[in-house]
Amino acid sequence: MNCEVCELKELVVEQFEIREVLRCILHTIIFHRALGLVRPRDINCELFELTYVQCGVPEVEKEIEEKITEFISKISKHPNRRSHQVCLSFYETKDKQPAWFSSKTERVYWERWFINLQITNQRVNMKPNQTKVGFDPGEKLSSLEEKKLHRTALEASIRENLFQIIKFVNEKMDHLPHIPPNAEGISYPYEITILSSSESSLDMLKRMLQTGHQTTLS
Amino acid sequence: MAAHSDSGRTTEQIVSQFLSKALHAILAARIPYIHGPTPPPSRHPRKRDRWFHLALGDPPPALEHPSGLIPNGVMEPLVVDILLSPRDDPTMPEAIVERWVAQCEAPAPWSPLHSPAETSSNSFLVKRTYKKSIILLRSIYSVLRLLPAQRVFKMLCASNQSYNHDLTYRVSSFAEPFSRKEEAEFQYHCFAPVETQSGQLAVSVQYRPSLSQFNLEISSLLPPMLITDYVGSPAADPMRAFPSSPSERAGTRSSTSFPLRGSQHGQPSTSAPASAPVFFNRPHSWTGGPSEVPSNRAQHPNHPPTGSYRKPAFNFDEFKFSPPFYMSPTPSPPKFSGSYMQSPLRSETAPVSIPQPGSSKVKVLRSPNLSDPTRNFLPPPSPRSARTTDPSSQDSDSRSFRRPDGLRTSDGYSNMYGTPKGLKDGRDDSGRFSLSGSPRFTFSRSSSRISVPDDLDDPDFSYPFAVDDVDSSDSQARSNDGKEVSDFGHASSSHKSQDAAVGVLVHMLRTAAPLRDSTYSSQSSKSELQEEGLGSTSSFFMSRKASDALEELQSYKSIKEMLLSQSKGKLH
Numbered sequence: 001m002n003c004e005v006c007e008l009k010e011l012v013v014e015q016f017e018i019r020e021v022l023r024c025i026l027h028t029i030i031f032h033r034a035l036g037l038v039r040p041r042d043i044n045c046e047l048f049e050l051t052y053v054q055c056g057v058p059e060v061e062k063e064i065e066e067k068i069t070e071f072i073s074k075i076s077k078h079p080n081r082r083s084h085q086v087c088l089s090f091y092e093t094k095d096k097q098p099a100w101f102s103s104k105t106e107r108v109y110w111e112r113w114f115i116n117l118q119i120t121n122q123r124v125n126m127k128p129n130q131t132k133v134g135f136d137p138g139e140k141l142s143s144l145e146e147k148k149l150h151r152t153a154l155e156a157s158i159r160e161n162l163f164q165i166i167k168f169v170n171e172k173m174d175h176l177p178h179i180p181p182n183a184e185g186i187s188y189p190y191e192i193t194i195l196s197s198s199e200s201s202l203d204m205l206k207r208m209l210q211t212g213h214q215t216t217l218s
Numbered sequence: 219m220a221a222h223s224d225s226g227r228t229t230e231q232i233v234s235q236f237l238s239k240a241l242h243a244i245l246a247a248r249i250p251y252i253h254g255p256t257p258p259p260s261r262h263p264r265k266r267d268r269w270f271h272l273a274l275g276d277p278p279p280a281l282e283h284p285s286g287l288i289p290n291g292v293m294e295p296l297v298v299d300i301l302l303s304p305r306d307d308p309t310m311p312e313a314i315v316e317r318w319v320a321q322c323e324a325p326a327p328w329s330p331l332h333s334p335a336e337t338s339s340n341s342f343l344v345k346r347t348y349k350k351s352i353i354l355l356r357s358i359y360s361v362l363r364l365l366p367a368q369r370v371f372k373m374l375c376a377s378n379q380s381y382n383h384d385l386t387y388r389v390s391s392f393a394e395p396f397s398r399k400e401e402a403e404f405q406y407h408c409f410a411p412v413e414t415q416s417g418q419l420a421v422s423v424q425y426r427p428s429l430s431q432f433n434l435e436i437s438s439l440l441p442p443m444l445i446t447d448y449v450g451s452p453a454a455d456p457m458r459a460f461p462s463s464p465s466e467r468a469g470t471r472s473s474t475s476f477p478l479r480g481s482q483h484g485q486p487s488t489s490a491p492a493s494a495p496v497f498f499n500r501p502h503s504w505t506g507g508p509s510e511v512p513s514n515r516a517q518h519p520n521h522p523p524t525g526s527y528r529k530p531a532f533n534f535d536e537f538k539f540s541p542p543f544y545m546s547p548t549p550s551p552p553k554f555s556g557s558y559m560q561s562p563l564r565s566e567t568a569p570v571s572i573p574q575p576g577s578s579k580v581k582v583l584r585s586p587n588l589s590d591p592t593r594n595f596l597p598p599p600s601p602r603s604a605r606t607t608d609p610s611s612q613d614s615d616s617r618s619f620r621r622p623d624g625l626r627t628s629d630g631y632s633n634m635y636g637t638p639k640g641l642k643d644g645r646d647d648s649g650r651f652s653l654s655g656s657p658r659f660t661f662s663r664s665s666s667r668i669s670v671p672d673d674l675d676d677p678d679f680s681y682p683f684a685v686d687d688v689d690s691s692d693s694q695a696r697s698n699d700g701k702e703v704s705d706f707g708h709a710s711s712s713h714k715s716q717d718a719a720v721g722v723l724v725h726m727l728r729t730a731a732p733l734r735d736s737t738y739s740s741q742s743s744k745s746e747l748q749e750e751g752l753g754s755t756s757s758f759f760m761s762r763k764a765s766d767a768l769e770e771l772q773s774y775k776s777i778k779e780m781l782l783s784q785s786k787g788k789l790h
Contacts (some may be wrong), residue, residue, distance in 0.1 A: 006330065028360060031356060032353060032356050032357065032360070035271055035349070035352050035353070036271055037267070037268055037271040037272075037273060038271060038272065039267075039273040040273075040359060044372070051363040051364070051368055052363065053359060053360050053363060159364060162360070163361075163407075166361060167410075168409035169353055169356075169357060169407050170354065170357050171410045173349070173350050173353060174738070175347065176416070179271075179349060179352075211478060
């Protein structure tokens with residue numbers, strides 16, 4: 001089975017925007033891949049003028065929140081690293097020949113999504129010695145304008161990513177496994193992994209091809 | 219092309235249900251209150267929800283029978299235009315902001331789908347078609363939330379204010395081509411087609427990338443109009459009667475700022491523009507009141523004639539609908555508005571029961587202006603009432619007719635009624651979007667749970683001594699005290715009028731409700747009353763000066779002496 005890979009366009013985000021951005025993208029992908037019966041929920045982003053759709057499955061929401069929290073804590077431990085990646089993978093579980101010290105089942109990934117984030121520092125545009133006291137109003141205004149520009153640009157990028165997701169899910173359908181009968185909510189198992197910034201998606205794919213086994217990268 | 223069944227589903231069924239569900243998704247994401255003011259409650263998914271594994275809830279009534287939407291079969295395209303219509307200016311043309319086109323295009327002759335295949339592969343094709351249709355529908359659902367019109371939809375739904383535009387829609391089986399200029403204003407998004415045995419199921423959308431040109435802004439809650447029969451102001455003619463007949467009210471109604479897309483299929487109103495309101499259960503009907511209860515509204519003139527409230531007929535041919543009239547901010551008046559409106563009338567007609575003459579106990583507490591015996595024996599005005607009225611023009615009817623402040627004006631109505639959120643909450647479970655004028659449209663008022671002061675619910679509520687009544691009468695009494703006391707000292711009325719006046723005063727003082735105004739204090743007035751030995755509601759005299767009280771006391775003394783002398787004269 002082919003493993004379709006979709007690498008989303010990189011998003012430049014500030015630390016406080018990470019959660020909202022990841023929610024938006026992860027839920028959108030899962031909504032298009034949770035082909036069981038769902039009752040969709042519209043979610044209005046708090047930071048952006050965007051509405052995305054959740055599949056309405058509480059377990060999915062919980063897992064996504066946990067993974068986002070894990071991601072944020074990891075990147076906080078590596079403040080110098082700017083680029084980070086989150087991988088959402090869909091797989092099938094297949095039986096394999098039982099062998100010593102190996103599991104009887106294996107995961108066969110049929111689709112992977114790579115969400116690329118570049119974390120910026122909030123004060124990246126401010127002068128090093130700037131403080132609040134004696135702050136030049138003109139510079140403060142320009143800082144606010146820059147933030148507004150950043151927010152607008154990020155919103156456009158997220159929208160672009162969402163359209164990219166929709167385009168991909170519409171065009172790539174043949175590789176999807178059979179939907180289980182009477183499926184409710186999630187129809188395909190998935191996992192969310194956080195890639196280290198030193199390891200790119202290409203490296204991970206290479207490793208997958210070489211080993212042919214599930215790789216846990218977190 | 220033969221349709222092959224698979225687990226009860228045929229290709230034609232799949233396409234038909236797909237078109238229906240796509241339309242449902244589009245309308246639910248674009249037309250505010252498509253189900254009515256109350257969203258249908260979430261419930262266990264029904265069979266209809268299980269199609270394409272996407273539970274969208276109950277569809278609007280027009281979509282309950284998908285065959286009505288595609289009378290010519292699945293091969294006819296389904297074109298849904300989303301329009302932004304100016305509300306306040308019916309002369310402005312409506313603009314298409316989105317055009318969704320979904321159709322099953324016949325396969326090309328060289329396509330493998332063109333020739334019938336074996337049964338086993340047909341089953342596979344149907345399954346694949348269904349699976350892809352699921353994803354396609356999800357994509358449509360997501361794209362609906364990403365297009366610019368979503369923001370307008372959210373504004374119209376979420377806000378409790380009225381905007382100057384409406385979102386409406388038009389469903390047809392053909393797409394009127396855009397002009398070149400219009401075409402240039404649109405962007406195009408095409409979904410990947412799904413192959414079916416009937417052809418390729420293709421969905422596309424043309425949308426305006428920006429809606430800033432429409433200047434969507436909040437229109438005023440209270441349209442500028444002159445309320446000629448406003449009864450809340452003391453300057454108003456107290457003797458003005460409420461119009462009691464529906465025809466009177468209908469003749470004075472106006473569409474105000476809520477011209478509806480009531481153009482129901484070839485029935486233009488002669489007296490109103492095509493976008494005249496057609497719903498009779500407008501939630502914000504403080505301006506004109508609901509048409510089905512016209513007797514309850516008497517406050518707001520300048521409404522269009524009754525003809526503008528005709529109930530539109532639903533016609534699939536034109537496929538032009540306008541949503542239920544729930545976008546405006548102010549909710550509908552409560553059902554008991556009639557009783558509320560009636561209560562001041564009742565109190566107006568019978569504010570005080572005049573006691574029998576010859577009442578021995580005389581309690582004279584007020585300025586003895588006997589020209590209007592009932593009026594002048596009311597408690598003094600409250601300090602917050604700065605209004606002064608012409609005492610000669612008023613009587614007890616007008617006095618007791620006045621309603622409390624919070625309910626006097628149309629603003630009071632808007633304060634009384636729930637917000638659109640409440641309005642939404644009050645949506646009927648069987649929310650409707652058809653304009654057939656069935657009783658189910660009354661849910662906007664009847665089902666809305668609007669908080670209103672409890673006393674208004676009471677049909678027997680009467681407040682002859684409501685604060686405002688007290689205020690108005692007190693204000694005039696206060697302003698006239700100095701003059702009337704001196705005049706009274708020289709008055710020599712007849713025995714009957716004096717007795718009647720005294721009797722009325724006594725009765726009113728005995729039955730008067732305590733004033734609720736906290737500015738009154740009971741200390742000084744109590745001492746005055748006790749001096750007189752009358753023991754009455756002391757708060758009536760709190761705001762008055764000591765000099766005024768003294769003057770009044772003297773006048774009462776003189777009245778007493780006069781009465782005693784007259785009674786002695788009778789005996790002798």
